[in-house]
Amino acid sequence: xxxxxxxxxxxxxxxxxxxxxxxAQASAFGRAALCHLIAGRSDKALMDALGALPDGPILSLxxxxxxxxxxxxxxxxxxxGTGTRATGSMPETDLTLSYAEAQPFATSAVPQxxxxxxxxxxxxPAQIPxxxxxxxxxxxxxxxxxxxxxxxxxxxxxxxxxxxxxxLTDND
Amino acid sequence: MKDDVIPPQxxxxxxxxxxxLARMGAMFPTRLSFLRxxxxxxxxxxxxxxxxxxxxxxxxxxxxxxxxxxxxxVYSLVAVSTDLPPELRTDRVIATAWDxxxxxxxxxxxxxxxxxxxAAAPKQEAARFTERDLILSRANKxxxxxxxxxxxxxxxxxxxxxxxxxxxxxxxxxxxxGNGKFGIADRNxxxxxxxxEGPFAAEMLTVWLIRHFTHDLVEHTGKGxxxxxxxxxxxxxxxxxxxxxxxLVNHPVLLNNWMLVRETALARVRAIDRLEGAQQDRLHxxxxxxxxxxxxWNVPDPAHQARIDALRGDWDRVRARFDFxxxxxxxxxxxxIQHASFDVQxxxxxxxIEPFGDLVDGLADCMGDPFxxxxxxxxxxxxxxxxxxxxxxxxxxxxxxAPENCGQFWYVSEAKQEPRLGLRFEExxxxxxxxxxxxxxxxxxxxxxxxxxxxxxxxxxxxxxHALAVSRVQMGARYPYAExxxxxxxxxxxxxxxxxxxxxxxxxSKFDPKSDRWTRIxxxxxxxxxxxxxxxxxxxxxxxxxx
Numbered sequence: 077x078x079x080x081x082x083x084x085x086x087x088x089x090x091x092x093x094x095x096x097x098x099x100a101q102a103s104a105f106g107r108a109a110l111c112h113l114i115a116g117r118s119d120k121a122l123m124d125a126l127g128a129l130p131d132g133p134i135l136s137l138x139x140x141x142x143x144x145x146x147x148x149x150x151x152x153x154x155x156x157g158t159g160t161r162a163t164g165s166m167p168e169t170d171l172t173l174s175y176a177e178a179q180p181f182a183t184s185a186v187p188q189x190x191x192x193x194x195x196x197x198x199x200x201p202a203q204i205p206x207x208x209x210x211x212x213x214x215x216x217x218x219x220x221x222x223x224x225x226x227x228x229x230x231x232x233x234x235x236x237x238x239x240x241x242x243x244l245t246d247n248d
Numbered sequence: 249m250k251d252d253v254i255p256p257q258x259x260x261x262x263x264x265x266x267x268x269l270a271r272m273g274a275m276f277p278t279r280l281s282f283l284r285x286x287x288x289x290x291x292x293x294x295x296x297x298x299x300x301x302x303x304x305x306x307x308x309x310x311x312x313x314x315x316x317x318x319x320x321x322v323y324s325l326v327a328v329s330t331d332l333p334p335e336l337r338t339d340r341v342i343a344t345a346w347d348x349x350x351x352x353x354x355x356x357x358x359x360x361x362x363x364x365x366x367a368a369a370p371k372q373e374a375a376r377f378t379e380r381d382l383i384l385s386r387a388n389k390x391x392x393x394x395x396x397x398x399x400x401x402x403x404x405x406x407x408x409x410x411x412x413x414x415x416x417x418x419x420x421x422x423x424x425x426g427n428g429k430f431g432i433a434d435r436n437x438x439x440x441x442x443x444x445e446g447p448f449a450a451e452m453l454t455v456w457l458i459r460h461f462t463h464d465l466v467e468h469t470g471k472g473x474x475x476x477x478x479x480x481x482x483x484x485x486x487x488x489x490x491x492x493x494x495x496l497v498n499h500p501v502l503l504n505n506w507m508l509v510r511e512t513a514l515a516r517v518r519a520i521d522r523l524e525g526a527q528q529d530r531l532h533x534x535x536x537x538x539x540x541x542x543x544x545w546n547v548p549d550p551a552h553q554a555r556i557d558a559l560r561g562d563w564d565r566v567r568a569r570f571d572f573x574x575x576x577x578x579x580x581x582x583x584x585i586q587h588a589s590f591d592v593q594x595x596x597x598x599x600x601i602e603p604f605g606d607l608v609d610g611l612a613d614c615m616g617d618p619f620x621x622x623x624x625x626x627x628x629x630x631x632x633x634x635x636x637x638x639x640x641x642x643x644x645x646x647x648x649x650a651p652e653n654c655g656q657f658w659y660v661s662e663a664k665q666e667p668r669l670g671l672r673f674e675e676x677x678x679x680x681x682x683x684x685x686x687x688x689x690x691x692x693x694x695x696x697x698x699x700x701x702x703x704x705x706x707x708x709x710x711x712x713x714h715a716l717a718v719s720r721v722q723m724g725a726r727y728p729y730a731e732x733x734x735x736x737x738x739x740x741x742x743x744x745x746x747x748x749x750x751x752x753x754x755x756x757s758k759f760d761p762k763s764d765r766w767t768r769i770x771x772x773x774x775x776x777x778x779x780x781x782x783x784x785x786x787x788x789x790x791x792x793x794x795x
Binding site: 078079080081082083086087098099100101114135138139142143146160179180181199201203204206207209225226227228229230231232234235 | 301379427428429430431432433434435436437618619620622623624625627659660661662663665668669674675677680683689703704705708709712713715716718719
């Protein structure tokens with residue numbers, strides 16, 4: 077399925093929310109999932125991460141990067157922050173690379189010998205580069221869509237009338 | 249700010265003063281509103297609109313293509329007009345068919361692309377689109393006015409002027425989708441292009457072209473020409489519901505930049521030391537125009553009409569006392585009305601900005617969010633606590649366990665996957681609440697922080713549910729106007745205030761609330777027609793009927 081980048085990012089974030097991730101971690105996963113698919117990395121890493129909710133990398137990876145900015149390290153790595161710069165290393169996985177690329181700060185991530193060396197410039201914003209289309213495989217899209225559905229509230233007669241605020245007459 | 253020399257300014261009105269729903273719900277469009285900025289750009293670029301395709305039946309059903317060149321790129325509006333059975337016509341988001349459907353296309357579509365779009369656009373959300381499709385929209389006729397204008401033109405006369413004045417549009421859009429929805433282009437694919445850099449610029453361009461199409465369609469169907477003055481007063485209507493409300497909460501940096509720019513503009517004009525006689529005359533003229541606009545603003549809802557009536561009286565009293573001959577006249581006037589209604593204060597603020605484009609127009613370049621919510625981490629827990637206690641007292645005040653302070657909850661409906669607002673103690677679904685309860689979350693974070701030491705990462709490892717509140721508090725240090733400083737789940741929260749704030753930035757006028765959750769508005773009323781861009785393209789703040 078060919079999608080816009082925003083569709084992929086939104087779908088992934090909502091899926092994480094549906095799987096039980098808190099909102100901020102779900103948003104971070106949305107950005108990381110987009111970077112992941114743009115880079116052509118494995119769907120399995122995303123599916124496994126969603127399957128591991130409400131625990132797993134969707135909760136732990138944001139903490140690992142946050143720890144680097146604080147210079148405190150984390151269970152999965154170590155690092156040092158020096159005000160506007162943060163450096164550190166953490167075990168290499170496809171998803172770790174994707175989270176590095178999704179950081180809102182200028183970030184470099186260099187894999188070497190099973191570890192990733194991360195450098196972040198905290199004073200320098202970074203954006204995910206524009207892409208015209210993103211391919212998302214059907215099994216992954218299906219898994220995400222099913223998780224999104226967990227957060228949807230079925231309509232009732234009362235909510236149909238009042239939830240969106242529309243009355244019965246809206247023509248002239 | 250991009251200005252080479254930054255003009256002097258007074259202190260800004262503070263976020264606790266400005267970022268309250270009641271005041272945001274009283275906002276008026278300004279010359280910094282997106283439609284106004286777009287019109288100035290179109291005029292500056294000498295844009296010409298062409299109509300390379302017009303395949304329309306005598307009754308006005310078929311398709312058309314409009315093209316223009318802006319900043320070196322050609323954009324085309326593909327418009328599809330459909331014969332819609334009356335029983336299917338509804339402005340609600342649950343609709344599945346509309347009188348007309350639109351795509352703003354990147355380039356000039358060939359026959360194959362036109363065929364694709366004319367097949368897909370009427371299906372709206374049920375279809376898929378491509379990266380060449382920049383904006384997707386649809387509109388329904390104001391049946392009463394459209395039919396009347398057609399009948400009048402066919403009879404060889406102009407339509408009833410009172411009806412034109414009172415309705416103000418031939419069609420109203422019920423959705424204008426951008427930024428990747430349903431497969432259309434992501435905004436970041438086009439936001440560096442000249443003319444489309446500003447927020448919602450592509451959407452506003454689409455709306456303006458749709459208005460142009462509605463004029464052509466009614467003239468084609470009526471087989472006559474509308475008086476240009478009447479035509480200029482015919483804007484494009486819009487029905488907007490709750491779907492728009494969470495945008496302001498979910499895009500805090502954009503909200504900050506919009507409000508900061510508007511407040512900076514106001515602070516700049518308040519710092520003007522003396523006004524020339526012509527400038528004073530201009531302000532009095534605008535005040536009189538505003539009075540006429542208010543007199544022409546009539547809505548069916550009794551409560552809102554009463555509010556407009558009160559504003560008419562207040563405005564006449566306030567403007568009679570404006571003395572622009574004193575030192576710092578605009579600062580003096582704003583201070584003199586600080587105890588007036590929010591409606592008066594915000595109307596005055598919008599009016600004071602209007603004549604001073606040379607001081608404020610450059611600020612419009614600062615209304616986007618080119619860095620995607622960039623915010624350096626605050627880091628220490630104590631710093632977070634301090635930020636909350638200095639900048640988020642509004643969030644700490646309510647007792648969120650009290651029923652009146654948590655009586656509503658935001659959610660996403662299964663039927664259309666659109667935002668909704670429910671009553672917590674009367675409806676199911678609160679367990680699936682959307683995280684728009686920013687104030688409650690920040691207070692919970694503050695409570696949790698009181699007993700914590702160590703790093704933020706350690707804190708969030710133990711309390712992952714507080715990560716959203718942490719991010720919002722961190723933003724507070726850099727973006728002071730990012731948060732609506734009200735409890736958005738209180739029983740008293742009125743989403744219509746959020747809608748009006750956002751729509752005023754679009755350039756909307758004639759707010760016509762149908763409930764506290766959806767409203768009709770008019771866009772582009774008084775805006776230049778395609779052929780008028782070279783003449784007087786920028787003087788249409790609070791338009792009045794001038795045939």
